[in-house]
Amino acid sequence: MLGLNRKDTTFFLIVIALTLFTPFLMQPFGETSPLAQFNGGYPDLMAKVAIFGIFAIGFNILFGLTGYLSFGHAAFLGVGSYAAVWMFKLLTLNVFPAVILAVIMSGLLALLIGWISLRRSGIYFSILTLAMAEMAYRLAYSVLTPLTNGETGLQVRPTDPRILDGPGAADYPNLFGLELSRSWRLEIGDHLFTFNVGYYFCAAFAILAFYISLRIFRSPFGLMLRAVKANQQRMNYTGLNPKPYTLAAFVISGMYAGLAGGLMAAMDPLAGAERMQWTVGGEVVIMTILGGAGTLMGPVLGAGTIKYLENIFSKINENVLHDWFSFLPDGLENAVVWILSRFTGEGWALTLGLVFMLVVAFLPGGLVEGGQRIARLLRRRGGKGEGGAGGGEETAHTSPSTPPAAE
Amino acid sequence: MDQIILQFINGLDKGSAYALIALGLTLIFGTLGVVNFAHGTLFMLGAFCAVVMQRILTLSAITIDPTQKDFLGRPLEVKTPYVELWFGHDIGQLLIDWAVPLSLLLAIPFMALVGWVMERGIIKHFYKRPHADQILVTFGLAIVIQEIVKQIFGANPIPVPAPKAFSGSLDFGVLLGFDPNVIVYPYWRLVYFLFSSVILAAVFAFLRYTTFGMVVRAGMADRETVGILGINIDKRFTIMFAIAAIVAGVAGAMYAPINSPNYHMGMDFLVLSFVVVVVGGMGSLPGAVLAGYLLGILESFASMNVIKDALPGIDQIIIYLTAIVVLLLRPRGLLGKRGVMED
Secondary structure, three states: OOOOOHHHHHHHHHHHHHHHOHHHHOOOOOOOOHHHHHOOOOHHHHHHHHHHHHHHHHHHHHHHHHOOOOOOOHHHHHHHHHHHHHHHHHOOOEHHHHHHHHHHHHHHHHHHHHHHHOOOOHHHHHHHHHHHHHHHHHHHHOOOHHHHOOOOOEEOOOOOOOOOOOOOOOOOOEEOOEEOOOEEEEEEOOEEEEEEHHHHHHHHHHHHHHHHHHHHHHOHHHHHHHHHHHOHHHHHHOOOOHHHHHHHHHHHHHHHHHHHHHHHHHHOOEEOHHHHOHHHHHHHHHHHHHHOOOOOOHHHHHHHHHHHHHHHHHHOOHHHHHHHOOOOOHHHHHHHHHHHHHHOHHHHHHHHHHHHHHHHHHOOOHHHHHHHHHHHHHHHHHOOOOOOOOOHHHHOOOOOOOOOOOO | OHHHHHHHHHHHHHHHHHHHHHHHHHHHHHHHOOOOOOHHHHHHHHHHHHHHHHHHHOOEEEEEEEEEEOOOOOEEEEEEEHHHHHHOHHHHHHHHHOHHHHHHHHHHHHHHHHHHHHHHHOHHHHOOOOHHHHHHHHHHHHHHHHHHHHHHHOOOOOOOOOOHHHOOEEEHHHHOOOOOOOOEEEHHHHHHHHHHHHHHHHHHHHHHHOHHHHHHHHHHHOHHHHHHOOOOHHHHHHHHHHHHHHHHHHHHHHHOOOOOOOOOHHHHHHHHHHHHHHHHOOOOHHHHHHHHHHHHHHHHHHOOHHHHHHOOOHHHHHHHHHHHHHHHHOOOOOOOOOOOOOO
């Protein structure tokens, strides 16, 4: 189906199903259950997962396949957001023009930055992209204020021209009149499920993004990109010029980032320069690596895990912890709570940094490799036929280059 | 003319900080072949050594003075720093006043320890891994250190004053025959510039004139041969890592009065110092120093009004622009050796 072989079709269908049923999957606990705070099934978080999933899938096309580590992808995210908000301001609050312009603008910027940065490789490439992103960020704050509205950020105002919108048009980003903030609720027992237009809009793009990435991974073009990572010198000797391939990968991943930026603006029509800071680009690096660079599912897993945990962890404050450990003797309880509260709530970034370090050090293939290892272990334990659980799903689909040269 | 001189000396202190951080980065890269994204964080830790020193010195004993009342009519609580109790009022005040220079006493052993632990605990295991992995693990480490500092000291910048003796400004223009108050330069920045010159000279002298330095230089040139000659190069490189950490740390501690320490200053300086290293030439120590001062001064010139009017926004991006131009025109950097990390 759709140019995929049977295995990939099943895989793709599973991904579609997972995406469509996210409102159920991320809402496993009833409203009255004490674990209700671990529910992640509200629109804002689900859309974030989809958006950062797109961002990470795109980044993975560059880093996972070619091995070029870019720290500058935040610039494309920011440009996408600005472009989208400008479309909202000038043309219409319908999201399609906004998303399209976001992709085009970030693609152009990626062409420029990539054309310059890709003259170098390795650490120089990382630093060049870092410098470019920092430059874009600084410019957005200073000279480009007429375009970006500086520190305040670009916002949609009632006085904007919006020439395509009639007088009675919706005043929130919408899909041909259907506002993205619109939600339907479904109550089953004490479970509450929310279906949000914005989430499904982002999810549709995420599925599309995943499909394109799947096709790229399986294509001769993807093979070329892997060749760049495996041995660029040998590729040169064979008479192939890697530059067009890497540049194409860079532009594609930049457009993915722009799409993510545009969707961010669609979910919340506001664009600020802080989206362009290089640490945001660092975040997508973390997501991709944590999930598993060079694998299809890895980046999405990484983005989902990080965004979900970020949300949950920041909710666990000291009171919640005291609640959990109230069965311990007082002194011990306080000690345990004190230690744990360093890592939760405000300390979420600390946990993330630690986990990230551990993953880079011991599990270079990320969560996907972890799943594979567990699956292998189970298979060895339980004889054959037991390995379907956990990461078994991905085993067949991950690229051969999964562990990035660990030795 | 006076404007040019003013911007030139203004660029010196920032350039000194860049040069010191870049020197440490280059030392680590040259000896261990590791790209250390946590180096800016070491600079930040140094700056917080100054904060800690100030807090230690102002630790106070609280006594209740029944003769005085506060505005609610309760006996007044008088805070007396312990140093004043121990050494008398005058010496105590002097010590508190000189907290920043004194913090070097704390910064040097502390940074040596941090450097040693970092190298033995983490970096050691990444020698043979690709540069991308090294960048990633040190990036993670930088986040961890930064968050720990944030939890201890909070998110706001903490002002740390320079000693009162250096609080004024030097009217530099008068010395050169300009009108008074045209070229003024705060004393502390002058101190910082001199201090960093001394450190730079010390590091170079250490590498040039001691046997230890000779071995390290030999190891930078050809690690394998030095190893075959029966010298334990790993141990020396660990020590060099600690030295690089100390250089970054003292640079940060002395910089605290110029830029109030906050937890993310390390990341801010990191990007810049990487740019400096690349411009100077990866692995070239003199290149790092030269590029540090050069970029510091360029940045300062770009913030002149004349130039800002001609090219709006140039002051924000001049460093990055320079780096891009240098990398594209002269890939090995200003003083880089031919063939070192050229692609």
